[in-house]
Amino acid sequence: MRIATYNVEWFASLFDDNNHLLRDQRGSGRKGVSRAAQIDALGHVFRTLNADAVMIVEAPDQGRRRDAVAALENFAGAFDLRAHKAIMGFENTTQQEIALLYDPAALTPRHDPRGAVSGPEGAVGAPRFDGAMRIDLDVDAREDLVRFSKPPLELALTTARGRSLRMIGAHLKSKAPHGARSDADVMRISIANRRKQLAQAIWLRRRIEAELAAGEDVILLGDLNDGPGLDAFEDLFGRSSVEIIMGVGGGAAMFDPHAQAALRHPLAAQASTARFHIEREGRYLSALLDYVMISEGLRAAQPEWRIWHPFDDHACWRDAKLREALLVASDHFPVVLDIDL
Incomplete structure (x- = not known):
């Protein structure tokens, strides 16, 4: 079985309000890339992936006028993808949903959020991800309220072979110091954002620990906007x-x-899953931001990981059409897990 995570930069901009693809020459959310070019590039990447399931980070918008599931299924239909059904959980207000595109012949997912429902006052421990968690972020003996701007997607998943497991798709908040007016503001906002992101990680970890304690196998995948060092x-x-x-x-x-x-070799060359253009410096920054993590019970299922990086993966580099599609489609690259489930 092939399971992947893929952050698609501004996927929402490729659809109209009727959830149909806008295959035209107007600009997409990616600088210098038309909507038609990004759509065709994404179609080629997804078809080449041929995955059983793809956790899509920054999936199309969900709201009063938009339907993320319909948009993804229309996209899948346009390219005759094997993974042609979609499922999502709690919607958010960022135009960047978290959704799973999957092959119904290979697996059956169900949105299955866990944890206590919390009101405006929040809850301790690991409440449901669409609520608020109470935690002391700055050791001032006062609890803060932490929320996910993009609530993680929790799925109960059953494979065609009958194996059950838990899957969590996540997109942690960026640490960029938006709104800063001075160096002092940058430092203050960055530290506050860092505290919030670590609190979200603690929240996710508590949910994982509860699942593992209950004997569940767990796959956590997505863009964590962070990494060691x-x-x-x-x-x-x-x-x-x-x-x-x-x-x-x-x-x-x-x-x-x-x-x-x-973690083991912080000074060695690192894998990367994303490539961002730093315009003021005239260069690109590579970073390891996207992950597919598995629990111990799945490590015996012959897992193999691969980052579809157009410059670092030899097969991706050798295939010129795929290499170009990966560069046009998004500023992140798919992380793929092949596993016997």
């Missing part, structure tokens, strides 16, 4: 959110080989 704030707080979710330092481990390698 990614920025200077890790020194301030001690651990990255990726390390928290993996269970580094205690508890049942979640495993991703690319994250593991970065």
Whole structure:
């Protein structure tokens, strides 16, 4: 079975209000890329992936006038994808939903959120992801309220062979210091955002621990916007959110080989899943942001990971059409897990 996670930059901009593709020459959300070019590039990437399930981060918008599931299924139909059904959980207000595109012949997913429903006052522990968690973020003996701008997608999944497992799709909040007017503002907002992201990681980790304690197998996948050694704030707080979710330092481990390698060899060359253009510096920044983590019970199922990076993966580089499609389709690249389920 092939399971992937893929952050598609501004997928929502490729659809009209009737959830149909806008295959024209107007600009997409990607700089210098038309909607038609991005759509065709995405179609080629998805068809080449031929995955049983793809967790799509930044999926099309869901709201009063938009339907993310319909949009994704229309996209799948346009390219005759085997994974042609879609499912999502709690909608958000960012125009970047989290949704699973899947092959119904290979697996059956069900939105199955867990945790206590919390009101405006929030709840301690690990409440349902569309609520609020109470936690002291800054050691001032006062609890703060933490919310997900993009509530993780929790799925109960059954494969065609009858194997059951839990799947969680996540997109943690970016740490960019939006609204800063001075260097002091940048520092203050960055630290506050970092605290919030770590709190979200703790929330996710608590849910994973509850699932593992109940004997469930778990796959956590998505864009965690963080990684070991990614920025200077890790020194301030001690651990990255990726390390928290993996269970580094205690508890049942979640495993991703690319994250593991970065932890073990911080000075060595690292894998990357995203490539961003830094215009003011005239260069590109590569980063390891996207992960597919599995629990210990799945490590015996012959898992193999691969990042479809057009410059780092030889097969992707050798296929010129795929290489170009990956560069046009998004600023992130698919992370693929092949596993015997």
